[in-house]
Amino acid sequence: MLISLRILALAGTAAATVLDLDSRQSASQITTVDLSVNQGTPVHRASGVLYGVPNTKNQIPSSFYTGMGFNYLSAGGAQFSSRGWIFGGYTARFQDVLSNFQTARQFGAQFILKMSDLWGTDGTQGSSGVYPGVNTNFTQFDAFLTQFVKDLKANGMTSNIKLQIWNEPDLTLFWGGSMSEYLAMWSHAVNFLRANLAGVPIAGPAYANAPSSSNTWWTSFLSHVKADGTAPDVYAWHHEGGSTDVNNDLQTSQPAMVNLLNSYGLHIGEFVIDEYANTGEQNPSSAAWWIARFERFNISGLRGNWLSGVNLQDFLSGLLWKNGSTYFANGEWQVYNYYATAMTGHRVATTGSTDRRMDSYAVVGTNVVRILVGGRLVTGTYSLHIKNLSALSLPTAGTISVRTRQFSFAGTQGQVGAPTDLGLASHTYSGNVLSFLIFQTDTVTTWSFEFAF
Numbered sequence: 001m002l003i004s005l006r007i008l009a010l011a012g013t014a015a016a017t018v019l020d021l022d023s024r025q026s027a028s029q030i031t032t033v034d035l036s037v038n039q040g041t042p043v044h045r046a047s048g049v050l051y052g053v054p055n056t057k058n059q060i061p062s063s064f065y066t067g068m069g070f071n072y073l074s075a076g077g078a079q080f081s082s083r084g085w086i087f088g089g090y091t092a093r094f095q096d097v098l099s100n101f102q103t104a105r106q107f108g109a110q111f112i113l114k115m116s117d118l119w120g121t122d123g124t125q126g127s128s129g130v131y132p133g134v135n136t137n138f139t140q141f142d143a144f145l146t147q148f149v150k151d152l153k154a155n156g157m158t159s160n161i162k163l164q165i166w167n168e169p170d171l172t173l174f175w176g177g178s179m180s181e182y183l184a185m186w187s188h189a190v191n192f193l194r195a196n197l198a199g200v201p202i203a204g205p206a207y208a209n210a211p212s213s214s215n216t217w218w219t220s221f222l223s224h225v226k227a228d229g230t231a232p233d234v235y236a237w238h239h240e241g242g243s244t245d246v247n248n249d250l251q252t253s254q255p256a257m258v259n260l261l262n263s264y265g266l267h268i269g270e271f272v273i274d275e276y277a278n279t280g281e282q283n284p285s286s287a288a289w290w291i292a293r294f295e296r297f298n299i300s301g302l303r304g305n306w307l308s309g310v311n312l313q314d315f316l317s318g319l320l321w322k323n324g325s326t327y328f329a330n331g332e333w334q335v336y337n338y339y340a341t342a343m344t345g346h347r348v349a350t351t352g353s354t355d356r357r358m359d360s361y362a363v364v365g366t367n368v369v370r371i372l373v374g375g376r377l378v379t380g381t382y383s384l385h386i387k388n389l390s391a392l393s394l395p396t397a398g399t400i401s402v403r404t405r406q407f408s409f410a411g412t413q414g415q416v417g418a419p420t421d422l423g424l425a426s427h428t429y430s431g432n433v434l435s436f437l438i439f440q441t442d443t444v445t446t447w448s449f450e451f452a453f
């Protein structure tokens, strides 16, 4: 008896009926689901990957792509065999990019083309790096842009694509010039592309740092593009900082971006985060936390990639590994699989805990509610409050049987199968709210909760 109770406790559903939850939990530890607020059809916005796709077509079996809901790829041939324009390796690198683009199209995924990779500044350029407009003129860059535009047109790469002019220019690893030289290059490239590839959207500035009114790369960029009419079609930035940085969170950056665009009088269009989650955050629990954030803000997200060299363009950005040439899914892939394939119906509103470390994503399907919870590298006792059960024609008080599925993790290179079904636990509820505890006993395992109505 004691043993079975302990197992249930780890499943996050134990003994909730005998606890006075609200007296034990502060708002900082509560994530909520409001069944009465329909947020529309899910399109699993967090199912994008940065690199992660081999240049050899069909090397990764298609079930791994469809199973994680693959819908966005960002790539430019970085760190592969060829080295880009400035090293005389443009033609081969373009073929790598074309292959990646075709794989994206095969799965109906959008593609972000990282032009600075094709140029050759992919983080490996070192002191051999050459930066357009820095200590020189734009003659070479114009030759590159001319060839690039010609190749995009010749290969049908003018739809399902966004052009990212430069990756992370706010880091010296990727941009060796000054900020004003970067801004001049930006305008030069935007004007060239708009003149020669009208209608193909430009995504940027793809800064490593999230938008903030105290970040001069952002404020200078916005005033510059406002002044000369070179604003990107889609605003892109990255979320690869640590889990304790309050700015490394869409809950901070999305409203900050909206406020900045309003203050500079710029159009608020689509936002895309084409790198999210640093290496420590690539596990089932943190993945679910990020998923909840992307769904709440309706922003597309592409998983960061912490491999390098040839492995950079493999393994769907840390979701797979292989034994010999046989791919297998790790525990984090199983979260994306559940998210993309089981969580159908309509999304409902959720809120994260006020300590920003626990969140939930929920859908109402055909006679079943599915809720995925996720903690951001945290342990402790949290609780889930599911409100407005009457919106599903359930009584405002009674008993509900909740099924728990556990998503385990054995590391990025550890094979993990489908989530473990921990069975049903019965919860009584009242006041139109069903509540139970989430025992987050480690930083990587997470759970989904399901109940029928």
Ligand SMILES: *[C@@H]1O[C@H](CO)[C@@H](O)[C@H](O)[C@H]1NC(C)=O
Pocket (backbone or CB within 6 Å): 136, 137, 138, 139, 140
């Ligand atoms: C611009 O740079 C190119 C080399 O990339 C050089 O051939 C050309 O003379 C330069 N033009 C001017 C006006 O400096």
Ligand SMILES: *[C@@H]1O[C@H](CO)[C@@H](O)[C@H](O)[C@H]1NC(C)=O
Pocket (backbone or CB within 6 Å): 038, 039, 040, 296, 297, 298
């Ligand atoms: C996200 O989309 C839903 C459905 O259209 C909408 O109700 C919600 O307000 C949106 N959220 C944000 C932050 O824009």
Ligand SMILES: *[C@@H]1O[C@H](CO)[C@@H](O)[C@H](O)[C@H]1NC(C)=O
Pocket (backbone or CB within 6 Å): 323, 324
């Ligand atoms: C890798 O594959 C080989 C051959 O099928 C098998 O014998 C071995 O057990 C596998 N290793 C792992 C870790 O799965």
Ligand SMILES: *[C@@H]1O[C@H](CO)[C@@H](O)[C@H](O)[C@H]1NC(C)=O
Pocket (backbone or CB within 6 Å): 034, 036, 387, 388
């Ligand atoms: C949902 O529940 C909240 C209280 O938890 C209540 O204030 C709100 O009116 C409810 N919404 C609907 C549509 O019943």
